[in-house]
Amino acid sequence: MDSSFRMGALLMMRARKRSRNFIPVISAVALLLAVALPLEAGRAEGADQPETVCIQCHGSLPDQLGAPVKLWRNSIHADNGISCNSCHGGDPKNAAVAMNPSHGFIGAPGEDEVPAFCGRCHPGVLKDYLASAHGRALGKGGPNCVTCHSNHEVMKASLNLINEKSCSRCHSFERARVIRAAMQQTESHIVGISGRIAGFRAMGVDTERLDKGLFAVRNSFHSLFHEVHVERVRAESTKINAELGKLDRDLKVIEDAHARRKVAGAIAVSFMLLMALLFHLLRKTCK
Numbered sequence: 001m002d003s004s005f006r007m008g009a010l011l012m013m014r015a016r017k018r019s020r021n022f023i024p025v026i027s028a029v030a031l032l033l034a035v036a037l038p039l040e041a042g043r044a045e046g047a048d049q050p051e052t053v054c055i056q057c058h059g060s061l062p063d064q065l066g067a068p069v070k071l072w073r074n075s076i077h078a079d080n081g082i083s084c085n086s087c088h089g090g091d092p093k094n095a096a097v098a099m100n101p102s103h104g105f106i107g108a109p110g111e112d113e114v115p116a117f118c119g120r121c122h123p124g125v126l127k128d129y130l131a132s133a134h135g136r137a138l139g140k141g142g143p144n145c146v147t148c149h150s151n152h153e154v155m156k157a158s159l160n161l162i163n164e165k166s167c168s169r170c171h172s173f174e175r176a177r178v179i180r181a182a183m184q185q186t187e188s189h190i191v192g193i194s195g196r197i198a199g200f201r202a203m204g205v206d207t208e209r210l211d212k213g214l215f216a217v218r219n220s221f222h223s224l225f226h227e228v229h230v231e232r233v234r235a236e237s238t239k240i241n242a243e244l245g246k247l248d249r250d251l252k253v254i255e256d257a258h259a260r261r262k263v264a265g266a267i268a269v270s271f272m273l274l275m276a277l278l279f280h281l282l283r284k285t286c287k
């Protein structure tokens with residue numbers, strides 16, 4: 001169920017990308033079938049974000065019913081093709097039955113239902129969250145996913161989410177500060193290595209193996225937070241830093257090779273200049 005949902009989301013993203021590449025083809029076919037399918041032709045030429053009936057109707061509603069549209073447009077979900085109906089269900093093409101449960105509409109989740117609602121697509125995070133002190137306090141004063149990430153304006157996650165304003169709503173910031181400090185150093189290490197790899201990639205070096213290595217490390221690191229367990233963070237960070245150390249050494253080898261190549265290149269150029277000069281002088285003296 002979880003993975004099929006994610007697959008569905010990914011397929012949707014691919015289909016969106018593909019439909020963009022094939023817009024000329026689609027338009028041509030649509031032109032041929034213009035009599036039979038006038039509506040489809042209009043849609044195929046549609047914009048980047050398909051304007052579902054959910055967006056059209058809610059966009060024109062006031063207050064709480066309209067606000068989600070504006071907020072959602074800025075979100076990482078909108079960027080990745082996760083639309084109203086991906087989360088709330090329903091029929092995005094037919095206004096008459098859009099919010100009918102028989103068309104899969106599940107409405108807005110209650111506070112206790114939020115983790116399962118988001119966790120359909122983020123099963124790893126859900127598991128860590130449910131096992132944590134926060135998950136155990138769900139419905140008893142603990143935070144759920146939207147407490148920290150918001151519901152509609154969800155942004156790319158980072159350690160900046162751990163801040164005084166957000167975390168001291170329920171307990172002292174001290175706990176949050178300790179866990180953030182435990183993660184900060186590893187985070188900086190990851191950012192640094194990521195920048196160096198990007199530099200080589202821009203120079204045309206094959207970085208596939210390094211990319212894969214960093215991807216795995218980064219994933220295990222960013223899933224750590226939801227356990228909100230300082231000792232676990234420290235123990236895992238030690239392992240993660242060892243992995244990063246390996247990537248560091250691999251990068252050093254490439255950097256050294258490049259430095260040597262530069263020196264060799266400089267020597268070769270100087271040698272050629274010298275030869276050209278000698279040749280020139282020889283010709284002069286021979287004349």
Ligand code: HEC
Nearest residue numbers: 053054057058084085088089090091092095098099107108
């Ligand atoms: C023709 C207008 C219209 C369309 C189309 C429409 N909505 Fe709504 N929606 C409303 C109105 C009005 C309400 C508030 C009254 C109600 O709950 O029925 C609402 C309420 C909601 C709620 C809150 C329900 C709750 O339990 O509090 C959600 C979530 C929602 N819509 C999502 C969607 C999604 C997703 C779609 C598309 C699949 C959609 N809407 C299509 C008008 C619309």
Ligand code: HEC
Nearest residue numbers: 054058064065068069072077082083084087108109146151
């Ligand atoms: C990432 C999942 C997600 C997406 C995408 C999403 N919503 Fe929601 N929505 C939620 C959650 C979770 C709630 C429950 C509110 C809460 O607990 O804060 C909610 C609540 C609502 C409500 C009830 C009023 C409110 O704000 O609490 C409406 C109406 C609504 N959404 C409409 C929409 C519309 C329209 C879209 C598309 C523009 C949309 N949602 C996209 C997750 C989502």
Ligand code: HEC
Nearest residue numbers: 115118122126129143144145148157158159161162222225
């Ligand atoms: C107490 C606040 C808090 C709660 C509750 C919370 N998160 Fe997070 N979440 C964070 C922080 C902080 C990060 C960034 C961690 C990092 O950068 O290493 C994050 C990161 C993420 C990421 C990115 C992880 C990655 O692999 O890059 C996702 C997805 C996510 N959260 C989803 C959820 C979902 C779904 C829930 C509910 C089941 C949830 N979060 C509950 C604070 C929270």
Ligand code: HEC
Nearest residue numbers: 009076080082086087117118121145149151154155156157
């Ligand atoms: C229908 C599937 C789906 C649902 C439901 C869903 N998400 Fe997402 N979410 C995605 C996809 C796809 C992405 C973008 C790709 C990625 O980063 O995994 C994403 C990205 C994120 C990110 C950014 C991850 C990063 O790399 O920094 C956060 C945070 C997040 N979601 C939180 C939530 C929260 C909170 C909810 C519930 C309100 C939720 N998601 C519900 C599919 C979903």
Ligand code: HEC
Nearest residue numbers: 133137141142143161162166167169170175176179228229
């Ligand atoms: C909505 C309230 C709420 C918010 C917001 C909140 N917490 Fe918590 N937190 C709790 C509750 C409840 C507990 C468990 C009971 C306790 O230990 O007080 C807890 C426990 C913790 C613990 C101790 C975990 C353990 O296993 O002992 C840490 C660490 C923590 N929170 C960090 C954070 C961070 C970091 C943030 C901000 C990103 C945050 N909290 C935001 C309610 C909250």
